[in-house]
Amino acid sequence: MKKRIVLYLLVLALLLVTGCAQKKDAEPLTVTLWHVYGGEVDSPLNGLIERFNSTVGAKQNIRVKVELVSNSGSIHKSVLAAANSDPGAPSLPDMFVSYPKTVLALPDQDILVDYRDYFSEEELAAFIPAFREEGMIGGRQAILPLAKSTEVLFVNRTLFDRWAAQSGASYDDLTTWEGVYALAEQYAADTGKCFFAHDYHFNYFQVGVESLGEDFFQNDGVRFGSGFERAWEPYARAGLTGGLWLHDGYATEPLRTGDVVVSVASSASVLYYSDTVTYPDNTSEKVTITSMPCPVFEGGDKLVMQRGVGMCTVKSTPERERACITFLKWLTEPVCNVEFVTSLGYMPVTQEAFENYLPDAVEKLSDPMYVSLYETYLQTQEAYTFYYPPQMENYLDLETRFENLARLKLTAGRTQYLEGGNTLDALIRETLDSFKLDYGT
Amino acid sequence: MRSIRNAIHNPYAASHSMGVRLLLYWFTMALLLVAAILSILMAMGVLSHPARQLASALDIQQRNTYAALDAQMDELTAHGVAMSEKLGRELDAFLAAKGIPFDALNDDPKTIAELEKRLYAPLSSTLSAASCSGIFFCLNVTANTALPNADALRAGLYLRYSGLQPTVASEQDVICFRGAAEAARGLQIQMHNRWNPELNTALIPGSNKVATSQVERLAEGSLWAKRTELLDTWEHVMLLCVPILDGSGTVRGFCGMEISDLYFSLSHDTVSSSYGNMLTLLAPIDGDKLNLSGTMLGATNGSRLTAEGTLHIKPGKYYTIYTDGKESYLGRHRLLDVVTSDGIPLAAVTLVTANTFRSYERGSQFAWFLGSVLFLLAMLVAATVLSRRFVKPINDSLAAVRGGTTEMVASGISEIDELLTMIRTRPAGALPPDVEARLCGFAERTGTLTGMERTILQYYMDGYTVKDIPELAHISASTVKTHNRNLYRKMGVDSFDELKVYIELFASCGRSGELLKR
Numbered sequence: 001m002k003k004r005i006v007l008y009l010l011v012l013a014l015l016l017v018t019g020c021a022q023k024k025d026a027e028p029l030t031v032t033l034w035h036v037y038g039g040e041v042d043s044p045l046n047g048l049i050e051r052f053n054s055t056v057g058a059k060q061n062i063r064v065k066v067e068l069v070s071n072s073g074s075i076h077k078s079v080l081a082a083a084n085s086d087p088g089a090p091s092l093p094d095m096f097v098s099y100p101k102t103v104l105a106l107p108d109q110d111i112l113v114d115y116r117d118y119f120s121e122e123e124l125a126a127f128i129p130a131f132r133e134e135g136m137i138g139g140r141q142a143i144l145p146l147a148k149s150t151e152v153l154f155v156n157r158t159l160f161d162r163w164a165a166q167s168g169a170s171y172d173d174l175t176t177w178e179g180v181y182a183l184a185e186q187y188a189a190d191t192g193k194c195f196f197a198h199d200y201h202f203n204y205f206q207v208g209v210e211s212l213g214e215d216f217f218q219n220d221g222v223r224f225g226s227g228f229e230r231a232w233e234p235y236a237r238a239g240l241t242g243g244l245w246l247h248d249g250y251a252t253e254p255l256r257t258g259d260v261v262v263s264v265a266s267s268a269s270v271l272y273y274s275d276t277v278t279y280p281d282n283t284s285e286k287v288t289i290t291s292m293p294c295p296v297f298e299g300g301d302k303l304v305m306q307r308g309v310g311m312c313t314v315k316s317t318p319e320r321e322r323a324c325i326t327f328l329k330w331l332t333e334p335v336c337n338v339e340f341v342t343s344l345g346y347m348p349v350t351q352e353a354f355e356n357y358l359p360d361a362v363e364k365l366s367d368p369m370y371v372s373l374y375e376t377y378l379q380t381q382e383a384y385t386f387y388y389p390p391q392m393e394n395y396l397d398l399e400t401r402f403e404n405l406a407r408l409k410l411t412a413g414r415t416q417y418l419e420g421g422n423t424l425d426a427l428i429r430e431t432l433d434s435f436k437l438d439y440g441t
Numbered sequence: 442m443r444s445i446r447n448a449i450h451n452p453y454a455a456s457h458s459m460g461v462r463l464l465l466y467w468f469t470m471a472l473l474l475v476a477a478i479l480s481i482l483m484a485m486g487v488l489s490h491p492a493r494q495l496a497s498a499l500d501i502q503q504r505n506t507y508a509a510l511d512a513q514m515d516e517l518t519a520h521g522v523a524m525s526e527k528l529g530r531e532l533d534a535f536l537a538a539k540g541i542p543f544d545a546l547n548d549d550p551k552t553i554a555e556l557e558k559r560l561y562a563p564l565s566s567t568l569s570a571a572s573c574s575g576i577f578f579c580l581n582v583t584a585n586t587a588l589p590n591a592d593a594l595r596a597g598l599y600l601r602y603s604g605l606q607p608t609v610a611s612e613q614d615v616i617c618f619r620g621a622a623e624a625a626r627g628l629q630i631q632m633h634n635r636w637n638p639e640l641n642t643a644l645i646p647g648s649n650k651v652a653t654s655q656v657e658r659l660a661e662g663s664l665w666a667k668r669t670e671l672l673d674t675w676e677h678v679m680l681l682c683v684p685i686l687d688g689s690g691t692v693r694g695f696c697g698m699e700i701s702d703l704y705f706s707l708s709h710d711t712v713s714s715s716y717g718n719m720l721t722l723l724a725p726i727d728g729d730k731l732n733l734s735g736t737m738l739g740a741t742n743g744s745r746l747t748a749e750g751t752l753h754i755k756p757g758k759y760y761t762i763y764t765d766g767k768e769s770y771l772g773r774h775r776l777l778d779v780v781t782s783d784g785i786p787l788a789a790v791t792l793v794t795a796n797t798f799r800s801y802e803r804g805s806q807f808a809w810f811l812g813s814v815l816f817l818l819a820m821l822v823a824a825t826v827l828s829r830r831f832v833k834p835i836n837d838s839l840a841a842v843r844g845g846t847t848e849m850v851a852s853g854i855s856e857i858d859e860l861l862t863m864i865r866t867r868p869a870g871a872l873p874p875d876v877e878a879r880l881c882g883f884a885e886r887t888g889t890l891t892g893m894e895r896t897i898l899q900y901y902m903d904g905y906t907v908k909d910i911p912e913l914a915h916i917s918a919s920t921v922k923t924h925n926r927n928l929y930r931k932m933g934v935d936s937f938d939e940l941k942v943y944i945e946l947f948a949s950c951g952r953s954g955e956l957l958k959r
Contacts (some may be wrong), residue, residue: 027717027797030742043675053745063745067707069675070603074614249631256636257622272634280550280623282585282594282638 028061031323032093034068034075036309037147037344038271043069044343048331056330062323067093072309076102076396083107094316095324097146097309101395103137113313115141118325126350127332134388135310143310144328147337147346149268150386151203151294151305152376153180154251156277158287159261163187174262177208177295181234184243187261196238197245197254199265202402203305205231207387211296211303220394222402224436230297232435236428239410240417246407255289264294266307270345270373290372293380306386308346345373401439409435460832467824475816491802495716495771496759499791502712502719503773507789509709510723513572514665514681514779517698520571521683522659525696527563528578533688535559543582543693546596550584550638553596554621561628564598567698568615572708575601575678575699577619578685579640581652581692584621593643595652595694598624601633602704618671635673644672647782651682651695659683663697667725667781668735668748677702677748679723679737679781700737702748709739717797718743719772722790725781726774729754731763731790735781744794746770762795769795872950883943884955886932894928895957897921902944902953907937 037045049064057063068075079096081089083106092111103109116124119141124132127145135143153174163169167190173179180196187195198204205228209216214227222228238244245254250272251263258277270291278284294304313324330336334353338361341348348354362374389395413431416422422430535556536543546553560578568576579597588594599619617625618633619640625632642648646666656662666680681697711718721739725732731752738748745768752763752770763770772792779787838852842861849865852858872880890898893914900913910921925937934940947953 027743027794027800028745038675046675058745065742074603247626248629250634252634253632253636256632259622274635278638280554280584280621280638282550282583282588 028057028063029319029323030063030065031095031320031327032065032067034070034078034093034096035066036070036072036075036097037268038069044271045340048336048340052327052330056326060323060326062326064327072097072099072102076105080105083111092314094320095311095313095328098143098312099309100134100137100143100391101389103142103312104391104393105396109138109140109142111315112140112142113315113321113324115144115313115325118321119144119329123329126352128349128351128354130306130386130388131310131349134306137391143312144332145308145310145349146328146331147268147341147344148306148308148349149266149346150307150377150380150384151199151207151264152267152291152373152380153262153264153294154255154269154273154289154291155262156255156258156260156287156289158285159258159277163190163261166190171292174292175295176298177204177231178234178298180262180295181238181243183262184238185241186243188238188241188243192242194245194254194260195243195262197251197260197263197265199251199263199269200399200403201235201406202399204235204264205402206389207294207303207305208297208300210387211300213301217390217392220392221440222398229432232432233428236410236413236431237424240413240424240427240431242414244410246411246414248407258285267291267373267377268308268345270369273369275369289369291369291376293376293384302384303387304380304384306388342370342374345370347377405435405439409438460828460836463828463831464824467827468821471817471820471824474820475813490759491716491798491805492759495793495798498714498716499719499760499771499773499793502714503775503789503791506709506721506791507775507777510721510789511777514777517571517573517681517700518660518663518683520567521663521681521697524563524567524576524578525659525683525685528560528696529686529688529693531560531563532556532580532685532693543580543687546580546582547586548584550621551623553582553584554623554627556580557596557598557620557624558627561598561624564600564696565615568600571698573681573698574701574704575599575618576697577640577680577699578694578696579619579642579652580685580694582694583639590641590643593641594639595642596621596638597640597694599640599699600630601699601701603631603633641672644669645680645682648680648682648695650782651684652692654684655690655692656684656686657690659686662692665779665781665787667783667785668702668737671701702737705737706740711740711742714793716801717793720744720746720770720792722792723777724774724788724790725783725785726754726776726788726790727785731774731788732785733765735785743797744770744792746792746794763790763792764795771795771798880943880946880950880952880955883932884947884952884958887956887958889931890928894924894931897924897928898932899957901940902948902956 033049035043035045037043043066046066046069049066053063068078075096075098078090079092079098079102082092103112106112124141131145131148132141135141135145137143155171155174160169167186169183169186173183184195187193206216208231209225209227212227212230214225215223216228217223235244239246245251245260247254250269251260251265252269252272252274254260255263256274256277258279273289275287275289276284277287296302311328313321313328315321331340332349334348334350334357337348337350337353338357340346342358342361342365348358362371365371365374392398409431413427417424417427532543539552541552546556564576564578577597577599579595579599582596583591583594584596585591597619598617600615601618602613603616615630616633617628617630617636619637621638622632622636625636642652646669647664648666651662651664654662663681663683666682668677668679671678678699678701680699682695683697684692685694685696687693705723709721711720713719720741722736724736731754733746733748733750733752736748738746741747750765752765754774755762755764760771761773763772770792772790774788774790776786776788781787835852835854835857838850838857838861841848841850842864849862852861887895887898893916896914897910900910905913907921907925910916911918914921929935929940932940932943934943944953947956
């Protein structure tokens with residue numbers, strides 16, 4: 001009798017478990033995502049996510065929901081605010097894109113999933129080692145590479161050719177920093193407008209100084225050696241004479257208004273470049289924008305910044321974490337990954353995708369801006385060495401202060417230059433000294 | 442189990458043990474307890490129909506949804522009207538200071554940029570105060586009247602929150618979506634990746650009416666443009682448009698606020714309930730159709746609802762069903778006092794996914810079933826244990842008596858112990874006096890029987906039954922029946938069973954010989 005009762009109870013318990021599982025199946029498990037792929041424009045990743053939701057997600061009852069599409073700086077701020085439980089801060093999403101600097105700045109890095117718990121050794125080995133290595137923080141695989149980019153030079157060929165026809169400027173001049181800044185100075189003199197915009201002044205100095213064989217960082221700060229001074233000279237000269245764009249914001253902005261002709265930015269910003277320039281009188285002009293490898297210093301190494309955020313997954317419940325991993329594995333499968341990266345101007349992250357799928361995908365590209373970009377990628381990969389920023393806890397602080405102060409010093413110097421207060425060479429020296437003093441080492 | 446079944450079918454049979462009867466008693470009590478609990482739960486409404494419970498929960502949530510949306514739209518209209526008045530005053534002051542008429546702004550990008558910078562302040566302060574994702578104004582002038590689409594282009598500023606996120610408005614970055622580049626840079630506002638210097642009013646449904654109709658009251662002239670795609674972005678928005686009047690009451694353009702999909706979904710989170718997450722929608726409802734492509738969706742966690750397609754509305758007894766043929770939702774809606782630019786009224790809608798509710802319903806039924814079964818099983822086990830514990834000492838005590846042990850084994854029940862004590866103290870073989878008297882009387886009454894009746898009684902004493910008698914006595918069954926009736930009457934018994942009890946009692950006492958002596 002007793003055995004029979006126990007048996008009945010077990011059967012009923014099994015039925016109960018089955019009943020609960022049925023209930024769970026009815027409701028999709030929604031996981032949230034903050035990403036940077038697309039920013040304010042229509043994001044190709046959002047389309048891929050919709051496809052995931054209607055295929056793999058529908059089968060496995062998972063729904064990925066994009067809660068924020070912004071830039072990495074904004075996401076960095078929001079993640080830190082959420083992780084520190086700042087007043088008014090949002091809750092952390094299940095997944096967010098991040099550079100190592102964001103993970104390093106977290107109050108507790110253990111809030112993130114170690115991908116080694118969910119990916120087998122074999123699966124992780126499929127990623128390009130350098131990309132994977134960048135996401136190893138504190139001995140944990142905290143960041144999973146999704147797409148990688150590098151810095152390239154974008155040029156508005158329509159405006160450049162128009163000016164070159166009169167000035168004799170050549171595309172060869174755009175291969176070195178000295179050439180770019182000389183053209184900037186000349187263009188400003190000819191037209192009264194800026195010629196060149198940097199997305200990240202900090203990157204120019206960082207990679208530039210390292211390419212000249214010197215360390216850019218020293219302890220927790222920046223080392224102002226001869227390499228830095230060499231990088232400052234043409235940069236400041238172009239800035240003071242009006243050839244360098246010194247406003248805040250991304251380089252896409254002045255290119256869209258025809259206020260600059262050339263920019264150095266992340267290859268991923270190709271999505272934001274428009275083939276139309278709109279002028280203040282509301283007239284528009286169709287233009288051709290193409291890319292070239294990032295300029296280097298004459299005599300310096302061919303070094304270029306490796307960029308591209310990876311994905312962090314926040315620890316939650318095993319079900320939520322598994323749902324995130326399902327999505328990430330889907331997104332990093334070679335076919336899907338190549339489709340994803342080529343729609344955004346990135347490089348894939350697995351060896352197989354790079355070797356077996358990227359060449360075909362590039363051949364199918366029709367937009368000249370994208371075709372040019374992937375040609376530039378290939379040239380860059382052949383001729384350049386990729387530079388990875390060091391993992392420093394105060395990296396973001398150094399970067400933000402540098403960006404603001406460099407622009408500020410040159411803007412102030414430009415005003416002095418226009419007022420005729422000092423000679424150009426003296427102003428270059430003055431702005432450098434002032435920058436070094438205020439920035440500190 | 443068989444003994445329980447027998448006990449149920451023949452509860453008065455003497456052959457059933459005390460344990461079985463006690464088990465039945467306990468189990469009946471358990472059933473009564475279950476019935477009582479269920480009745481109380483019914484009376485308290487806990488056991489009411491899940492659909493009725495859902496209806497009640499939907500009613501409460503729908504009231505909140507309606508109140509929140511009604512207040513939000515009212516507040517935005519109020520802010521829009523106040524902003525329009527400020528912009529009108531600033532516009533007049535600017536034109537007066539410049540000494541130019543309004544139309545002179547046409548084809549003058551520099552002055553337009555200057556005016557935009559001046560009108561930024563009321564725009565920015567309203568953006569900070571209002572519950573919206575963007576704010577704009579545009580004037581009936583353009584920087585270049587020679588352009589082919591100049592009729593639709595309007596100079597103005599359109600500011601939006603960039604990278605909107607679920608946090609307080611003060612944390613959001615503002616970005617210039619439309620406006621003169623010079624104005625944006627002068628105001629140090631970053632420009633949108635798909636920036637343009639002017640607004641294309643052809644893309645704002647109904648805006649032409651707002652920008653041209655003469656109105657006396659601003660609130661009257663205001664209008665909600667239906668949900669529309671924001672050009673070159675991944676977002677859809679609804680725009681409130683309020684006319685801008687100059688000092689003479691002439692409409693000079695319009696201003697308003699934007700509610701983007703993302704902003705709406707972040708500001709209207711799902712409300713979790715036992716029946717699934719409750720979703721908030723601001724939807725145009727045209728008859729029995731809810732147009733999803735014109736709908737602002739709140740957070741949709743736990744559902745697959747997207748702003749595409751149409752939901753057909755079917756009123757039901759407890760809730761309204763909204764279905765697109767594939768997915769169904771249950772909910773409520775109530776029309777707001779707002780009509781979109783295409784004349785379709787907007788409604789506040791509260792939904793739960795039908796699958797989730799059905800799953801809850803099944804789970805609830807199953808839980809009750811399981812709970813009841815488990816309770817009854819537990820009661821059965823308890824009844825068995827209690828009965829055994831109650832009966833065991835009595836059985837032990839009776840066994841001791843039957844075994845003839847000299848030592849008294851207590852049953853734990855005083856009446857039984859007293860009875861057993863009395864039996865023990867009586868001489869061996871003696872019967873209780875009243876029983877003895879009954880037996881003697883029975884034996885005496887056999888003397889009144891006829892010959893055939895005595896023969897039949899003898900057959901019964903030999904173990905035969907009523908059915909055997911016709912053959913044994915060579916008489917008909919009806920004659921047996923007549924003899925039996927007389928036999929019972931004379932012997933003072935009511936049935937054959939009672940007669941058998943007497944016969945067996947005589948046999949067990951070894952006194953069968955006393956019968957039929959006389």
